[in-house]
Amino acid sequence: MRQLTFDGFLSKYVRELSFCKSNSLAKLSAEAEELNPRLCEPLLLYAFLTHDKNTIRRLFRQNQILTSEFNQHFFQFDNSSDFMSALELNCSTFPQSYYKVYKSYLSLRDRYQNDSHTKSLMKKKIVTLQKQKQLTDYRIYADLHINSGNFNAFMKRDCLDRLSLEATRKVLRYLEDYIPNNTLHKKQRFN
Amino acid sequence: MLRVNDIKERLLRLDEDASLLLNDENKYRCFIVGGGALVLMGYISRATHDIDVINHVPRDLISLMEKYDISTNVSAHIDCFPDDYDYRATKIDIKTQKIDFYTLSLEDLVISKLSASRDKDIHDITENAVLQALNWSLLDKLAKDIRQSLLSDREIDEFNGHYRDFVGRYKNATANF
Numbered sequence: 010m011r012q013l014t015f016d017g018f019l020s021k022y023v024r025e026l027s028f029c030k031s032n033s034l035a036k037l038s039a040e041a042e043e044l045n046p047r048l049c050e051p052l053l054l055y056a057f058l059t060h061d062k063n064t065i066r067r068l069f070r071q072n073q074i075l076t077s078e079f080n081q082h083f084f085q086f087d088n089s090s091d092f093m094s095a096l097e098l099n100c101s102t103f104p105q106s107y108y109k110v111y112k113s114y115l116s117l118r119d120r121y122q123n124d125s126h127t128k129s130l131m132k133k134k135i136v137t138l139q140k141q142k143q144l145t146d147y148r149i150y151a152d153l154h155i156n157s158g159n160f161n162a163f164m165k166r167d168c169l170d171r172l173s174l175e176a177t178r179k180v181l182r183y184l185e186d187y188i189p190n191n192t193l194h195k196k197q198r199f200n
Numbered sequence: 201m202l203r204v205n206d207i208k209e210r211l212l213r214l215d216e217d218a219s220l221l222l223n224d225e226n227k228y229r230c231f232i233v234g235g236g237a238l239v240l241m242g243y244i245s246r247a248t249h250d251i252d253v254i255n256h257v258p259r260d261l262i263s264l265m266e267k268y269d270i271s272t273n274v275s276a277h278i279d280c281f282p283d284d285y286d287y288r289a290t291k292i293d294i295k296t297q298k299i300d301f302y303t304l305s306l307e308d309l310v311i312s313k314l315s316a317s318r319d320k321d322i323h324d325i326t327e328n329a330v331l332q333a334l335n336w337s338l339l340d341k342l343a344k345d346i347r348q349s350l351l352s353d354r355e356i357d358e359f360n361g362h363y364r365d366f367v368g369r370y371k372n373a374t375a376n377f
Binding site: 022025026045046047049105109110112113115116117119123126127130131133134 | 213216217220221246247249250266267268269271273318320323
């Protein structure tokens with residue numbers, strides 16, 4: 010799967026945040042000045058990463074706030090990679106409001122890693138409960154109709170991507186609810 | 201971009217991770233503020249990415265919150281919020297295990313935005329739905345409270361200016377809605 014890039018994120022972000030639902034810098038600049046000040050930070054970031062400095066200055070010249078912010082925080086960078094390094098380092102000269110947009114991007118980009126982290130936390134609990142309640146792997150994957158190969162890879166080889174978050178959640182709930190020798194569980198198992 | 205259901209989904213994920221990470225029996229409280237709260241309460245419909253919270257949670261959970269783009273930086277500006285905001289907060293209707301989530305009252309949110317005094321904050325609180333739902337007498341009481349918690353004369357003067365302007369411009373206008 011292709012990784013989400015920061016400019017890809019910003020392109021969607023400014024479009025969704027704007028009333029005009031456009032990626033045109035001229036339209037967004039006009040809107041940010043009068044109607045939608047919330048657009049300023051993502052718009053400046055988007056403009057800097059996708060256009061050259063002269064174009065940006067020309068397009069923003071009607072908007073004093075954008076022009077002054079651009080000159081103050083962006084003009085010093087020669088290229089986007091220097092700029093991205095400063096942003097990644099959470100450079101102190103950069104206002105937090107810009108870093109906040111970057112953090113939103115990171116959170117969206119890393120959402121699959123977040124799923125893995127949640128699954129690893131769940132797995133720890135699953136292993137403990139399985140020991141406590143003395144359930145075999147077979148009992149679990151058969152009762153929950155989970156593919157045995159995927160279940161074994163998840164449990165024995167720590168391949169967290171072999172079970173979805175939803176399936177892992179299902180295993181955990183099953184073990185939490187399981188009462189040894191519970192007839193209701195046995196009935197459910199065969200339904 | 202986050203809409204109401206996306207915000208709730210993110211809070212549920214945070215709660216799930218918290219319940220897996222923390223083995224204590226405690227239940228924690230977390231107060232959603234800012235634009236995220238207004239979206240959750242249905243007063244504004246714009247999309248938002250980040251969620252700002254005032255938290256009463258252990259340090260372990262702070263890094264977890266950052267993963268879900270839930271910002272706790274607002275706690276550094278706690279003096280922008282009237283005292284006892286927790287008594288007026290409303291519990292969000294989601295079933296959680298470890299963290300109870302609340303939204304601040306509309307009046308507390310408006311006061312906090314007037315204290316922060318940024319253009320984009322003021323913009324959110326001039327939405328028709330917000331103005332119509334405001335309890336103006338409670339707002340007045342909270343404005344008196346916040347003046348006592350603001351630290352400097354400059355902050356108080358700025359707040360007074362914004363508050364007078366907001367009330368003057370919108371209080372009577374809401375009668376005509």
